[in-house]
Structure formats: structure tokens, C-alpha cells
Amino acid sequence: MFVFLIFLGAILQRLDSVHGDNSSFAPPITPIPRDLYHSRGSLLKEINALVDRHSDKLTIEFARASNKGYAVDVPVVTYNNAKKTEKNDSQHRILLSFGQHGRELITTELALHLLSILTEEHSLDRIFGFDPTALGKDLENLVLKVVPMENVKGRELVEAGDLCERRNGRGVDLNRNWSVDWGKKEKDYDPYEENPGAAPFSEPEAQIMRMLSKSFNPHIWVNVHSGMEALFMPYDHKNTTPDGVTAQLMKSMLKGLNHHHFKDRCLVGSGGGSVGYLAHGTTTDYMYEIAKVPLSFTFEIYGDPSASSKDCFKMFNPVDAVTFQRVVNEWCGAFLTMFKAGPELLRSTNTTEGRWISIDGDSVEGLLEGNNKEKGKKMDGLEFGMSEMRTYFRLFMLSCVLLMFMFCSRISKTKFRQML
Ligand SMILES: [Zn+2]
Numbered sequence: 001m002f003v004f005l006i007f008l009g010a011i012l013q014r015l016d017s018v019h020g021d022n023s024s025f026a027p028p029i030t031p032i033p034r035d036l037y038h039s040r041g042s043l044l045k046e047i048n049a050l051v052d053r054h055s056d057k058l059t060i061e062f063a064r065a066s067n068k069g070y071a072v073d074v075p076v077v078t079y080n081n082a083k084k085t086e087k088n089d090s091q092h093r094i095l096l097s098f099g100q101h102g103r104e105l106i107t108t109e110l111a112l113h114l115l116s117i118l119t120e121e122h123s124l125d126r127i128f129g130f131d132p133t134a135l136g137k138d139l140e141n142l143v144l145k146v147v148p149m150e151n152v153k154g155r156e157l158v159e160a161g162d163l164c165e166r167r168n169g170r171g172v173d174l175n176r177n178w179s180v181d182w183g184k185k186e187k188d189y190d191p192y193e194e195n196p197g198a199a200p201f202s203e204p205e206a207q208i209m210r211m212l213s214k215s216f217n218p219h220i221w222v223n224v225h226s227g228m229e230a231l232f233m234p235y236d237h238k239n240t241t242p243d244g245v246t247a248q249l250m251k252s253m254l255k256g257l258n259h260h261h262f263k264d265r266c267l268v269g270s271g272g273g274s275v276g277y278l279a280h281g282t283t284t285d286y287m288y289e290i291a292k293v294p295l296s297f298t299f300e301i302y303g304d305p306s307a308s309s310k311d312c313f314k315m316f317n318p319v320d321a322v323t324f325q326r327v328v329n330e331w332c333g334a335f336l337t338m339f340k341a342g343p344e345l346l347r348s349t350n351t352t353e354g355r356w357i358s359i360d361g362d363s364v365e366g367l368l369e370g371n372n373k374e375k376g377k378k379m380d381g382l383e384f385g386m387s388e389m390r391t392y393f394r395l396f397m398l399s400c401v402l403l404m405f406m407f408c409s410r411i412s413k414t415k416f417r418q419m420l
Pocket of ligand 1: 100101166227
């Protein structure tokens with residue numbers, strides 16, 4: 001028995017060496033490539049400068065809220081291309097949020113790039129379907145509110161070195177703090193990733209976004225994230241899509257975007273039905289269910305499924321210049337298409353069919369399962385020296401089963417990260 005216990009100890013040590021932080025087997029952790037990515041401060045500074053240069057189209061304000069000593073200032077940029085003479089009814093109001101999760105830096109870079117295209121500081125040459133000389137006309141009557149960095153405090157933590165942090169400055173996941181199905185916990189609930197807060201809208205950032213949804217009353221909402229490539233519509237808290245006309249519009253729009261801009265490679269469907277887990281208390285479910293935003297989406301703009309779960313920067317953000325440029329350009333193109341086509345789709349509900357080229361691609365199921373399979377790897381690295389174990393063979397086999405169970409549960413814990 002003594003020999004067996006020593007042996008068991010050795011196996012456990014080996015497991016720790018496979019997964020421990022200090023091991024020579026530990027995968028490298030990618031730092032933030034500062035040549036590609038702005039710091040929090042420099043990104044906000046650039047946006048401010050852009051607003052100054054284009055004060056005819058852009059304005060910026062900082063929305064402030066606090067709760068129990070935790071205060072935040074969230075920047076909100078407004079792009080206004082509506083004719084002054086027109087009434088509010090003819091405006092197309094679109095609300096976008098970027099950087100709700102701190103570690104998803106690429107989304108905030110996309111916000112900046114999109115604003116620079118809207119002000120024509122960046123060329124539209126390579127963007128599908130747009131006449132670079134007629135952007136203003138293409139986007140007639142568009143009023144856009146862009147929150148370029150919703151989770152400013154969480155972003156500070158990431159830049160201070162906590163590259164896996166997705167929550168806000170006091171540990172709450174801002175995409176679980178909303179009231180639709182708030183606080184429900186799935187079996188795989190991970191408090192580190194998904195802490196929903198003390199109550200719905202306990203967090204100032206969520207309060208600000210809710211206030212914005214009420215005062216602005218958008219026709220389209222997009223919550224921009226990274227971790228995978230996907231175009232999601234409600235629901236996140238159940239694995240179905242809503243019924244009715246607007247749900248058909250949303251599907252049609254997403255399939256169109258996927259086909260035209262991403263060669264059908266994005267996952268399309270309800271968040272809850274596609275991502276591999278249900279998410280409760282999300283912003284997009286609230287925007288659709290409660291704020292009644294007819295077209296409510298979550299876009300996941302980039303992910304590297306081959307990255308180690310500890311290498312968070314690489315998992316959620318491109319790390320080379322070519323991929324970085326491709327991602328921001330492709331998604332800017334998709335957004336511009338949506339800005340133009342979304343209001344048209346809403347206006348002509350009865351003639352939705354045929355406005356987009358017909359697409360078959362429900363397609364992408366199984367992608368996540370494939371990834372998860374890959375994650376259950378490397379049991380064959382354990383070698384047990386069976387000849388020494390004859391006496392305790394039965395006990396040993398039982399222990400193996402136990403260890404395998406522990407090993408697998410550790411893998412799934414360390415490998416799994418939330419996207420939405
Ligand atoms: Zn996210």
C-alpha cells in the first residue's frame with residue numbers, strides 16, 4: 001500500500017507539472033503587442049481627437065454612474081448623419097457597444113477604425129458594396145451611438161497584466177448583470193468568469209447602457225465581443241430564437257452578412273443555441289425582450305481556438321498585423337452593410353425576402369464540439385509501470401478511473417472560457 005501511495009503522489013505531481021503555472025510544459029503567454037494595440041488612454045485620446053476634427057458629424061460625452069463607491073465614466077460617441085430638417089421618425093438609430101469584456105481589446109480597436117471610416121479618414125476602397133465617394137448618401141439619416149470601451153475599469157486591469165480579466169473593475173461580468181433571466185446558474189457556472197453581480201443592474205456600466213437604450217431608443221443594437229467568429233441573435237438564455245417577423249429579419253440579416261463579408265465561416269444563430277452554453281442576464285436578451293430593439297445582435301469578431309486557455313490575449317485578439325488589419329477591415333465592411341441594409345429591411349418588412357441573396361448556410365453546428373474534443377487530450381502521457389503494481393492492481397485501476405475523472409475535470413475547467 002505504501003508503494004502505491006508513493007506512486008499515486010508521483011502521478012499527482014505529474015498532473016500538476018502538466019497544468020501548473022511554473023512548469024516547463026506551460027504554454028507561453030502572449031503579452032499585448034503594443035505596436036498593434038492602443039493603450040486605454042491612447043485609444044480614448046485618438047477618439048477625442050477624431051471628434052475634434054469632425055465636430056460637424058461627431059460628438060462625445062462621458063456618462064457617469066456609481067454604486068457603493070464604485071464609479072465609472074463611460075465614453076459615448078454620437079455620429080449624426082441625419083438631415084436637420086427631418087423629424088425624428090425618419091432617423092435610423094443604431095447603438096453599438098465595444099469592449100464590454102476587458103480582455104477583448106480588438107473590439108475597441110474596431111470601434112476606433114469604424115469611427116475613422118465614418119469620418120472618411122480611412123479609405124473605403126476595399127470594403128464591399130460601398131462607393132467611397134458617397135458614404136454620406138449611403139448612410140442617410142443614420143444616427144449612431146458608439147460606446148467604444150464600455151468596460152474602462154476592466155480594461156485597466158487587463159493592461160496592468162491580468163490578461164484573462166473579462167469582468168468590470170470590481171469583478172462583475174457586465175454581460176450577466178441584466179435582468180432577463182438574471183442570476184440563473186448553469187451546471188458549469190464559473191464564478192470567476194460569470195459573476196452576475198449582487199442584483200440586476202447593480203453595476204454602473206450596465207446602468208449607463210440601460211439608460212442609453214431608453215433615451216436613444218435604437219432600431220439596431222450590437223454588442224461586440226471576441227473569442228470566436230459568430231453573428232448571434234437572441235436568445236442567450238435559451239437555445240431557441242424568437243418567433244415572428246423581426247426574428248426572420250434578424251436571421252436574414254445575419255446570413256447575408258455572413259455570406260457577403262465572411263464567406264459563411266461565422267457561426268450564425270441564437271447565442272444560447274450556438275455557443276455551446278446558455279448565458280443568463282445578457283445585454284442582448286434585455287435589448288430584445290425588454291427594450292424592444294427589433295434587431296438585437298451579439299457579434300463575435302475574432303477567436304483563436306488553438307490558443308491555450310491561459311494565453312488569453314492570443315485567444316481573444318489577433319497578434320499579427322495582417323490578421324489585425326483583416327479583422328478590422330472585414331468587420332467595418334459588415335457594419336457599413338448593416339447600417340445601410342438594416343433600416344431598409346425594417347422599413348420594408350413585407351418585402352424582406354429576396355433583398356439578400358439566398359443562402360443555405362445554417363451550417364456551422366459542431367464547430368464548438370470539435371474544439372471541445374480537442375481539449376480532452378493527452379491522457380496517454382501517463383505511464384504507469386504496471387509490473388510493479390500487481391499486488392494492488394484492482395485498487396490501482398480504481399484510482400486510475402478516479403484520476404482520469406479529476407484530470408478531465410481540471411482540463412475542462414482550465415480550458416474553458418466564456419465568449420459572450
Ligand atoms: Zn466577451
